[in-house]
Amino acid sequence: MFFVDTLESAGLGNRSYLAGGARSAVVVDPPRDIDRVIAAAARRGVRIAYVAETHLHNDYVSGGLELARLTGAAYLVPTAARVSFARTSVADGDTVGVEKGLVLRAIATPGHTPHHTSYVLEACGRGVAAFTGGSLLIGSVGRPDLVEPRLTEQLARAQHASAHRLVAELDDAVPVLPTHGFGSFCSSSQAEGDATTIGRERATNDALTLDVDTFVARMTAQLEDVPAYYAHMGPANAVGPAPIDLTPPEPADAEQIAQRLAAGEWVVDLRNRVAFAEGHVAGSFNFEGEGKLATYLAWLIPWGKPVTLLADTPQQISDAQRELARVGIDRPAAATGDPVAWVREGERLASFPRARFADLAGVRERGEEVVVLDVRRDSERAHGFVEGSVHIPIHELHGRIGEVPGGTVWVHCAGGMRAAIAASLLDATGRDVVAVDDGFDAATAAGLVLTRS
Structure with a gap:
């Protein structure tokens, strides 16, 4: 018997996975907020024996290093990934025993990055799940231009070969469980649906239905701009991210909000766009907490600029703090409640139609x-x-x-x-x-x- 649980990071368009058996499990591509992973393992009653990264991520800060430290799990990282911390190096064909009858096998699938590695969960010698990270996605593949623009064509060709290798080695019924592709800008294109199999991808994915030259030309022609904050994610993951800190942020009153605006800091209003338009602190910016907050705020803000969050409720602040920490925006100040209290006496809220x-x-x-x-x-x-x-x-x-x-x-x-x-x-x-x-x-x-x- 085995299980696979999916942990969504919807705001970033990513998924992480907890998979295992009756007693032990492996976590694939964990988010930075690892409390969710630990809680999922506790619900299953399993010990986290392995933490596995498919690649050094360009779109979020990984919680893998801290999760491995807290749980004592072996931290599996592709051998060719250049990192500054101790890890268990994983090369093509390596296997680890999750528990009796349940094995995790590494398959080198370069393309999204040169060192990208997929993992196949095998139960009694049969593949039952393929964790494909940024390699084979739902109707697409991970984009090949995030590491070095000069390598884009080379990595695009590698993506084509990696996709073909996966379908050659796995049965059509095996579920394909990617990390990216649910709105993530790490995907080379977006496709319909949120579940797929090797067989479905074999029949519909451009990487598997087109010859390599046509595939490379089509994919590279449709690549969008890379979010600016991606430049900071890879280096953070290579050095070893600091543990996440989700304790409540420092409160900010009207005077402090005014001072932060005067200093050129960003004051971000998380309320819905209707409420913001009707009345907001002059100089503040509206990034809805229910939208793609982390992606767009991290993309637009000058990196390292202090942030103050404004919201209706403490829960909205907590949710936003968690979302932003996933991309390395830590420790905001915050204020909640009536927007009238966010401006000093004698000042008025701004508005627009x-x-x-x-x-x-x-x-x-x-x-x-x-x-x-x-x-x-x-x-x-x-x-x-x-x-x-x-x-x-x-x-x-x-x-x-x-x-x-x-x-x-x-x-x-x-x-x-x-x-x-x-x-x-x-x-x-x-x-x-x-x-x-x-x-x-x-x-x-x-x-x-x-x-x-």
């Missing part, structure tokens, strides 16, 4: 001059855009606000979340802004002209 694409169409029909700012990614805009709109992707906006033409700015994305972030960035500089909180499909229904490439 929200609208729909139909409202934008009405403004244009009346002949009013406004700036339309599109903050979607290049790949999204390639499928259609509002005629005459200015395009600055959200992750570039903070450094390019000076390029936004004068006048009232109607800012949109594909659904509203990124537009809210962008509106808050513009509002903080004193610009007049309208946040378009609408699905982009509504632009067509509203009669706005779309140009398609």
Whole structure:
């Protein structure tokens, strides 16, 4: 008998796994907040015997080193990964016994990184689960351009070969359990569904249905920009991350919030975009706690800049603190409660309007001059855009606000979340802004002209 439990880190688009038998287990690609892993093992009543990394991660801080230290587990790290801490090196074909009749076997699958290693859980000599990390994903593979741009084509070809090796060695019924690919920017593309098998990937995955040249050309052509914070994750994981600290953050009152803003620090309001637009601390930024908080905040913020979090409740602060710690943003200050209490006596909350694409169409029909700012990614805009709109992707906006033409700015994305972030960035500089909180499909229904490439 064996089990596999999935631990989601939905905000980052990643999964970790706890797998084992009646008494012992292995953890694959653990998150930094290892209390979740320990609790999962406790529920199963198993001892964590091994902690296994498929690769040095570029998109989050691993909790593997600390988990291994706390539990006494052997820490399995690919031999070719350059790290500064003691570990159990794992090479192609190595096996470890999780418990009687249950073995973990390493398969070298370079591509996402040069040292990438997948692991197959074998029960009584038969493969029952494939932990593929950033190699074979659901309908895709991990992107090959995160280690060194000059290696991109070489690693893309390696991804193709690794995918073929996995399907050659494993039965069609074996579940494929990747770490990336659920919204993670480590995936070379996004696919439908949240579960797959070797057989399904054999029939549908480009890495397995296309010849290598066609596959490499197609995959590399669709690679998006790399989140800026990725540059800090790999080095942190190679040195050995510090243990996570999730004790409550330092409280901040109105005077402290004002001082932090004056010092150029980031004050981040986690409330939903409707509440933020209606009233917020002038100069604060809106990153919804229910959105992809860690990805977008870590992408946009100058690395190392102190952060103060504002929220409705202490639980929202706690959830955000955990999410941000996964990408190395530690120990924020925080305030909760009534936004009126976040400003000093005599000061007022700032606000800006929200609208729909139909409202934008009405403004244009009346002949009013406004700036339309599109903050979607290049790949999204390639499928259609509002005629005459200015395009600055959200992750570039903070450094390019000076390029936004004068006048009232109607800012949109594909659904509203990124537009809210962008509106808050513009509002903080004193610009007049309208946040378009609408699905982009509504632009067509509203009669706005779309140009398609």
